[in-house]
């Protein structure tokens with residue numbers, strides 16, 4: 001089935017995707033990183049912006065982390081940006097700035113999982129490594145009526161072996177992109193367009209199932225927990241008080257407004273005062289409510305209640321809290337929820 005698939009791809013692929021115009025392993029790698037957990041159309045402007053700021057791997061390696069996070073700001077899953085930066089530094093030091101042309105060496109770099117390493121090996125270097133992403137996995141589930149949960153290690157191993165066999169005799173770069181493109185354009189999760197599919201004749205789900213979309217079998221998703229958070233915006237003499245997040249974990253090294261999770265048996269305002277003081281050492285009073293911002297992370301949802309707050313004098317903050325000149329904010333990586341709070345604050349002033 002490789003031939004009709006590749007012919008279809010050469011005629012029908014989305015030619016406007018910027019990463020389709022390059023074989024530069026660095027650029028392919030950045031595109032693959034950005035496309036994890038992100039829609040193609042959303043990733044395109046970030047991809048362009050990132051490569052304008054860091055056109056080569058050595059330029060990325062030599063940048064400081066804050067500048068890298070700033071360019072990634074808004075794309076989410078910031079660990080990808082941190083890994084890209086760390087991996088670029090290692091590649092500059094150990095491989096003279098060129099991504100290794102070897103699967104095991106790639107896998108040893110930060111952020112290179114089996115998919116990313118195989119995608120770089122096949123798409124950029126033309127080596128026969130099976131890159132199994134969600135699109136490819138869905139197409140395989142339907143082609144061969146694979147009924148197991150595709151997220152288990154066994155299912156991934158089995159599918160990778162099948163894929164490895166399928167790509168034999170084809171150009172690995174074109175084959176990998178073609179299968180992923182088929183999953184994205186025709187063999188979509190809810191309504192596959194089988195009548196336009198170039199490999200319809202080989203597809204068991206098309207032949208034997210009334211509705212191929214029943215595959216892959218989806219696990220029922222657990223409901224995400226929800227947290228209320230209160231945060232305070234304190235401004236004095238053209239400076240805003242912000243707090244830097246720890247350098248590991250969620251939104252590592254991003255800046256945000258001081259505050260925290262709702263305390264039991266306390267109002268939102270009291271929570272804001274208490275959390276603000278414990279994070280900055282500064283005693284505040286609430287002056288106004290600004291806005292409510294909702295946001296969904298991978299494992300939980302939050303609703304942040306923003307307040308304008310005031311204090312007696314300009315005390316020195318403790319911990320990682322700092323007074324930041326408003327003009328400098330655009331150079332700092334700022335989390336999206338805090339950004340929405342700041343915009344509402346500026347509108348209300």
Ligand code: SF4
Nearest residue numbers: 187194197203206212
């Ligand atoms: Fe997917 Fe339909 Fe093509 Fe089968 S025939 S691979 S279900 S689009």
